[in-house]
Amino acid sequence: MSIHHIRVTINGKLYEGDVEARTLLVHWLRDSLRLTGTHIGCDTSSCGACTILVDGKAVKSCTMLAVQADGRELLTVEGLEQNGKLHPLQEGFHVEHALQCGYCTPGMMMAALALLKRNPDPSEQEIREGISGNLCRCTGYVNIVKAIQYAAQKLREPEQVPAGSGGGGE
Structure with missing residues:
Protein backbone atom coordinates (compact mmCIF):
# COMPACT_ATOMS: atom_id res chain seq x y z
CA MET A 1 0.00 0.00 0.00
CA SER A 2 1.54 3.27 -1.13
CA ILE A 3 0.70 6.42 0.83
CA HIS A 4 1.23 9.93 -0.55
CA HIS A 5 1.02 13.30 1.18
CA ILE A 6 -0.96 15.83 -0.88
CA ARG A 7 -1.78 19.53 -0.60
CA VAL A 8 -4.84 20.81 -2.43
CA THR A 9 -6.67 24.13 -2.42
CA ILE A 10 -10.40 23.46 -2.29
CA ASN A 11 -12.91 26.31 -2.37
CA GLY A 12 -10.10 28.71 -1.51
CA LYS A 13 -8.90 26.76 1.54
CA LEU A 14 -5.73 24.65 1.74
CA TYR A 15 -6.23 21.00 2.65
CA GLU A 16 -3.53 18.43 3.08
CA GLY A 17 -3.41 14.83 4.06
CA ASP A 18 -2.08 11.38 3.44
CA VAL A 19 -3.91 9.33 0.85
CA GLU A 20 -3.50 5.84 -0.50
CA ALA A 21 -2.31 5.92 -4.11
CA ARG A 22 -5.51 4.32 -5.43
CA THR A 23 -7.99 6.58 -3.57
CA LEU A 24 -10.38 8.29 -5.95
CA LEU A 25 -10.68 12.05 -5.56
CA VAL A 26 -14.43 11.81 -4.98
CA HIS A 27 -13.88 9.45 -2.04
CA TRP A 28 -11.20 11.68 -0.50
CA LEU A 29 -13.52 14.71 -0.81
CA ARG A 30 -16.52 12.94 0.69
CA ASP A 31 -15.02 10.49 3.18
CA SER A 32 -11.91 12.28 4.45
CA LEU A 33 -12.79 15.96 4.03
CA ARG A 34 -16.57 15.59 4.55
CA LEU A 35 -17.30 17.70 1.46
CA THR A 36 -20.38 15.63 0.70
CA GLY A 37 -21.98 17.95 -1.84
CA THR A 38 -20.10 16.09 -4.54
CA HIS A 39 -22.22 13.01 -5.21
CA ILE A 40 -21.32 9.53 -6.38
CA GLY A 41 -23.80 8.17 -8.87
CA CYS A 42 -22.02 5.55 -10.91
CA ASP A 43 -18.22 5.34 -10.31
CA THR A 44 -17.78 4.98 -14.08
CA SER A 45 -17.96 8.64 -15.25
CA SER A 46 -21.35 8.04 -16.89
CA CYS A 47 -23.59 10.25 -14.78
CA GLY A 48 -21.62 13.41 -13.90
CA ALA A 49 -22.95 13.66 -10.32
CA CYS A 50 -19.35 13.90 -9.09
CA THR A 51 -18.34 16.81 -11.37
CA ILE A 52 -16.11 19.44 -9.78
CA LEU A 53 -13.77 22.06 -11.21
CA VAL A 54 -10.05 21.30 -11.23
CA ASP A 55 -8.00 24.34 -12.17
CA GLY A 56 -11.22 25.78 -13.66
CA LYS A 57 -12.10 22.78 -15.82
CA ALA A 58 -14.99 20.38 -15.24
CA VAL A 59 -13.70 16.99 -14.10
CA LYS A 60 -15.59 13.90 -13.03
CA SER A 61 -13.93 13.27 -9.68
CA CYS A 62 -14.74 9.55 -9.79
CA THR A 63 -12.20 9.20 -12.60
CA MET A 64 -9.36 11.11 -10.95
CA LEU A 65 -7.09 9.88 -8.20
CA ALA A 66 -6.68 12.10 -5.15
CA VAL A 67 -2.89 12.10 -5.71
CA GLN A 68 -3.49 13.66 -9.14
CA ALA A 69 -5.04 16.67 -7.39
CA ASP A 70 -1.83 17.44 -5.51
CA GLY A 71 -0.94 21.12 -5.95
CA ARG A 72 -4.14 21.90 -7.86
CA GLU A 73 -7.06 24.21 -7.20
CA LEU A 74 -10.48 22.58 -6.83
CA LEU A 75 -13.95 24.05 -6.63
CA THR A 76 -16.80 21.93 -5.33
CA VAL A 77 -20.46 22.82 -5.02
CA GLU A 78 -19.81 23.92 -1.43
CA GLY A 79 -17.65 26.73 -2.81
CA LEU A 80 -20.40 28.30 -4.91
CA GLU A 81 -22.15 30.12 -2.08
CA GLN A 82 -20.14 33.15 -0.96
CA ASN A 83 -20.73 35.19 2.19
CA GLY A 84 -24.15 33.64 2.68
CA LYS A 85 -25.23 34.61 -0.84
CA LEU A 86 -26.26 32.00 -3.39
CA HIS A 87 -24.29 31.83 -6.61
Whole structure:
Protein backbone atom coordinates (compact mmCIF):
# COMPACT_ATOMS: atom_id res chain seq x y z
CA MET A 1 0.00 0.00 0.00
CA SER A 2 1.54 3.27 -1.13
CA ILE A 3 0.70 6.42 0.83
CA HIS A 4 1.23 9.93 -0.55
CA HIS A 5 1.02 13.30 1.18
CA ILE A 6 -0.96 15.83 -0.88
CA ARG A 7 -1.78 19.53 -0.60
CA VAL A 8 -4.84 20.81 -2.43
CA THR A 9 -6.67 24.13 -2.42
CA ILE A 10 -10.40 23.46 -2.29
CA ASN A 11 -12.91 26.31 -2.37
CA GLY A 12 -10.10 28.71 -1.51
CA LYS A 13 -8.90 26.76 1.54
CA LEU A 14 -5.73 24.65 1.74
CA TYR A 15 -6.23 21.00 2.65
CA GLU A 16 -3.53 18.43 3.08
CA GLY A 17 -3.41 14.83 4.06
CA ASP A 18 -2.08 11.38 3.44
CA VAL A 19 -3.91 9.33 0.85
CA GLU A 20 -3.50 5.84 -0.50
CA ALA A 21 -2.31 5.92 -4.11
CA ARG A 22 -5.51 4.32 -5.43
CA THR A 23 -7.99 6.58 -3.57
CA LEU A 24 -10.38 8.29 -5.95
CA LEU A 25 -10.68 12.05 -5.56
CA VAL A 26 -14.43 11.81 -4.98
CA HIS A 27 -13.88 9.45 -2.04
CA TRP A 28 -11.20 11.68 -0.50
CA LEU A 29 -13.52 14.71 -0.81
CA ARG A 30 -16.52 12.94 0.69
CA ASP A 31 -15.02 10.49 3.18
CA SER A 32 -11.91 12.28 4.45
CA LEU A 33 -12.79 15.96 4.03
CA ARG A 34 -16.57 15.59 4.55
CA LEU A 35 -17.30 17.70 1.46
CA THR A 36 -20.38 15.63 0.70
CA GLY A 37 -21.98 17.95 -1.84
CA THR A 38 -20.10 16.09 -4.54
CA HIS A 39 -22.22 13.01 -5.21
CA ILE A 40 -21.32 9.53 -6.38
CA GLY A 41 -23.80 8.17 -8.87
CA CYS A 42 -22.02 5.55 -10.91
CA ASP A 43 -18.22 5.34 -10.31
CA THR A 44 -17.78 4.98 -14.08
CA SER A 45 -17.96 8.64 -15.25
CA SER A 46 -21.35 8.04 -16.89
CA CYS A 47 -23.59 10.25 -14.78
CA GLY A 48 -21.62 13.41 -13.90
CA ALA A 49 -22.95 13.66 -10.32
CA CYS A 50 -19.35 13.90 -9.09
CA THR A 51 -18.34 16.81 -11.37
CA ILE A 52 -16.11 19.44 -9.78
CA LEU A 53 -13.77 22.06 -11.21
CA VAL A 54 -10.05 21.30 -11.23
CA ASP A 55 -8.00 24.34 -12.17
CA GLY A 56 -11.22 25.78 -13.66
CA LYS A 57 -12.10 22.78 -15.82
CA ALA A 58 -14.99 20.38 -15.24
CA VAL A 59 -13.70 16.99 -14.10
CA LYS A 60 -15.59 13.90 -13.03
CA SER A 61 -13.93 13.27 -9.68
CA CYS A 62 -14.74 9.55 -9.79
CA THR A 63 -12.20 9.20 -12.60
CA MET A 64 -9.36 11.11 -10.95
CA LEU A 65 -7.09 9.88 -8.20
CA ALA A 66 -6.68 12.10 -5.15
CA VAL A 67 -2.89 12.10 -5.71
CA GLN A 68 -3.49 13.66 -9.14
CA ALA A 69 -5.04 16.67 -7.39
CA ASP A 70 -1.83 17.44 -5.51
CA GLY A 71 -0.94 21.12 -5.95
CA ARG A 72 -4.14 21.90 -7.86
CA GLU A 73 -7.06 24.21 -7.20
CA LEU A 74 -10.48 22.58 -6.83
CA LEU A 75 -13.95 24.05 -6.63
CA THR A 76 -16.80 21.93 -5.33
CA VAL A 77 -20.46 22.82 -5.02
CA GLU A 78 -19.81 23.92 -1.43
CA GLY A 79 -17.65 26.73 -2.81
CA LEU A 80 -20.40 28.30 -4.91
CA GLU A 81 -22.15 30.12 -2.08
CA GLN A 82 -20.14 33.15 -0.96
CA ASN A 83 -20.73 35.19 2.19
CA GLY A 84 -24.15 33.64 2.68
CA LYS A 85 -25.23 34.61 -0.84
CA LEU A 86 -26.26 32.00 -3.39
CA HIS A 87 -24.29 31.83 -6.61
CA PRO A 88 -26.40 32.78 -9.66
CA LEU A 89 -26.43 29.09 -10.68
CA GLN A 90 -27.84 28.06 -7.31
CA GLU A 91 -30.35 30.89 -7.50
CA GLY A 92 -31.29 29.89 -11.06
CA PHE A 93 -31.87 26.25 -10.13
CA HIS A 94 -34.17 27.46 -7.34
CA VAL A 95 -36.04 30.13 -9.30
CA GLU A 96 -36.49 28.00 -12.43
CA HIS A 97 -37.46 24.82 -10.51
CA ALA A 98 -34.57 22.93 -12.08
CA LEU A 99 -34.44 20.07 -9.67
CA GLN A 100 -36.59 17.33 -8.32
CA CYS A 101 -34.62 14.76 -6.39
CA GLY A 102 -31.53 16.99 -6.55
CA TYR A 103 -29.02 14.17 -6.85
CA CYS A 104 -27.54 15.40 -10.14
CA THR A 105 -27.73 19.08 -9.18
CA PRO A 106 -24.23 19.64 -7.71
CA GLY A 107 -22.51 18.05 -10.70
CA MET A 108 -24.87 19.77 -13.13
CA MET A 109 -24.12 23.17 -11.57
CA MET A 110 -20.37 22.58 -11.71
CA ALA A 111 -20.53 21.52 -15.38
CA ALA A 112 -22.64 24.62 -16.07
CA LEU A 113 -20.14 26.83 -14.25
CA ALA A 114 -17.30 25.50 -16.40
CA LEU A 115 -19.42 26.19 -19.49
CA LEU A 116 -20.24 29.75 -18.38
CA LYS A 117 -16.56 30.45 -17.69
CA ARG A 118 -15.75 29.42 -21.29
CA ASN A 119 -18.86 30.98 -22.83
CA PRO A 120 -20.72 33.65 -20.82
CA ASP A 121 -23.60 33.83 -23.32
CA PRO A 122 -24.31 30.29 -24.51
CA SER A 123 -27.18 29.37 -26.78
CA GLU A 124 -29.66 26.71 -25.69
CA GLN A 125 -27.84 24.19 -27.88
CA GLU A 126 -24.46 25.13 -26.36
CA ILE A 127 -25.93 24.69 -22.87
CA ARG A 128 -27.32 21.27 -23.79
CA GLU A 129 -23.93 20.26 -25.19
CA GLY A 130 -22.13 21.72 -22.15
CA ILE A 131 -24.12 19.57 -19.72
CA SER A 132 -24.31 16.52 -21.97
CA GLY A 133 -21.98 14.54 -19.70
CA ASN A 134 -24.37 14.97 -16.77
CA LEU A 135 -27.49 12.87 -16.47
CA CYS A 136 -30.76 13.80 -14.80
CA ARG A 137 -33.43 11.16 -14.46
CA CYS A 138 -36.14 13.48 -13.12
CA THR A 139 -36.51 16.80 -14.91
CA GLY A 140 -36.24 16.37 -18.66
CA TYR A 141 -33.60 19.16 -18.72
CA VAL A 142 -35.96 21.98 -19.78
CA ASN A 143 -35.79 23.78 -16.45
CA ILE A 144 -32.10 22.98 -16.05
CA VAL A 145 -31.43 24.80 -19.32
CA LYS A 146 -33.60 27.71 -18.12
CA ALA A 147 -31.67 27.82 -14.83
CA ILE A 148 -28.35 28.03 -16.68
CA GLN A 149 -29.75 30.76 -18.95
CA TYR A 150 -30.89 32.60 -15.82
CA ALA A 151 -27.41 32.33 -14.30
CA ALA A 152 -25.71 33.41 -17.54
CA GLN A 153 -27.90 36.51 -17.69
CA LYS A 154 -27.28 37.31 -14.02
CA LEU A 155 -23.51 36.84 -14.37
CA ARG A 156 -23.42 39.18 -17.37
CA GLU A 157 -25.29 41.97 -15.55
CA PRO A 158 -23.07 44.71 -14.15
CA GLU A 159 -23.15 45.03 -10.39
CA GLN A 160 -26.05 47.21 -9.36
CA VAL A 161 -24.93 50.18 -7.24
CA PRO A 162 -27.70 51.15 -4.80
CA ALA A 163 -28.85 54.79 -4.90
CA GLY A 164 -27.11 56.94 -2.30
CA SER A 165 -24.06 54.68 -2.07
CA GLY A 166 -21.71 57.14 -3.64
CA GLY A 167 -21.79 55.45 -7.04
CA GLY A 168 -23.29 58.40 -8.87
CA GLY A 169 -22.99 62.17 -9.11
CA GLU A 170 -25.28 63.13 -6.23
